Amino acid sequence: MNDEQQEFERGSSLSIFGSDRKEDFMALIFALAIAFGVYVFT
């Protein structure tokens, strides 16, 4: 078993989140927050 297949109690070896969709939504929230910040403050 290589490092990428190693099992974690929570999340996976590539992500701290339980599902990809949860990670996608977090990324979306961060990105939109950054975009909003850039739009307002630049």
Place this chain on the structure above:
Amino acid sequence: MVYTKKSPALFIIGIIMLSIWFMADSGILAPYIEHLGGKKYKYTAELLQIPLYFGILSVAIGLWQWFGNHTENHWDYYSSTVAGAMFILLIAMLVRWFVAPEIAVISTAMGKVGQTGSYIHKLLGLNYVVIGIVVGILVVNVFKVPEWARNGVRVSRLGLKTGVILLGTLYSAAELKNLGGLSIIMIGFFVLGSVGIVLWMGSRMKIPNSMGGVLSAGMGVCGVSATVAAAPVVQAKSVEIAYTIGTILLWGVGCMFAFPIIGNLLGMSHVQFGAWAGTGILNSAQVAGAALAFQPDGIETLKVAEIFNITRVLILPIIVLWLAVWYVKREESATQVNVGRVIFEKFPVFVLGFILLFALSTTGIFAPANHYKGKYFGNTTETGFKESKLLKADQKTLLQSEIASVQRDDRRTALQRLIDNGKVMSIGDDDTLRGLINAKVLSKDANSILKAAHKSVRHTAKMIKAFRQWITWLFAFGLVGLGMQITISSMKQAGGQPAVIGGVVGLLKATLSLVVVMMLVSETI
């Protein structure tokens, strides 16, 4: 279990960041910055802010992690990632501010490579992205990722995904109308064809879908950005991303030297070679290198190659969507399920974010809609042109006195329009005048006037500049973390098949595009 480690590591990372800030702020680093390029060193502003903010944050959370009492809960789990995340960020800082510039200094001292007009670090793509991955690989294989940093390494993909969503802001569909019809058809055919062939070969050679997916984007579209954008879509493993980037860069280096030789042997025109290089070579810097090697005394070839290259990059959103649907269908094909429902359930949401920001960018909300990576043409006050930049009478007189020495009609007409209006009147004129500058037909003073006229109509959007900054840091963070997930054993496991597929598809694309260019492309597009 309790995830937060009672360790001084994060506190020490914070102290190191604050030390970097202090040394930059107090001038202790000034001699080294001078060595790295002095006024040309681009990161002074970052050095005076980023390590300060993150240093304070790391020291504060580090003290709490070191001395606080921790119990098992959500907060413990998520906050335990901070130490690893700051560890990655510190490495990204060192790579971006010191390691990459140091390599550039050494490479510059070695001189330009042949007729390419570029230095070896640019041609090999040795920027913070590649170096970041390599440093990450070294950390994990030589020292191993420390226990306290393990959870943090797993947030690197979140950073990459956030960066990919923001990548949408750099492109605009409106830019497509500035591109030639032939470039859109040719690039569309070859990009989609390359992606399709890689996916087909991948399934024939039984490589994982994730590997085939990420390699197809890299070989089909262009270089590192496409690879990084496609990687989370097809859930590519770290080692697969590294393989793809390595294959693209090595293939590109070979092409960069081979293309100009073949072009000269076949007696290709500037337009033909530009179209071929822009289609067949994968990395932007290498496309430019080959074009300049083919035509060192002008930029006609480079301009055509740039048009083809831009067209290719603008197809990226379509490829990302395609791969997202393809991957979901492939992964679920073993079980008979409703494809529509599976796509709804599994489709990567962040791709929609990427498309959303691409659409917003196209509306012109962040920059004039016709921008490309934040750069746009504008010769009116509304689009950023300053009236004070209009040519003065003596400048017009000088240009008028030299116009007779310009032989080519298109260049003479563009120059006359510049003299009559006092400013560059169109993107086409701007390109033509850049060619005139490069051809060194006019005197040094006249060329300086043309360069100033060119500069006054080319602008960089502030918002896009800010987005680029964010994307840069998110990618640097994500890719260093990604490197930390690549072990020697995982590289052995991936084997050499990706390089074989990459080589076959690259050769096929280069050969077919050469045939098409020789048959269809004439001197003008």
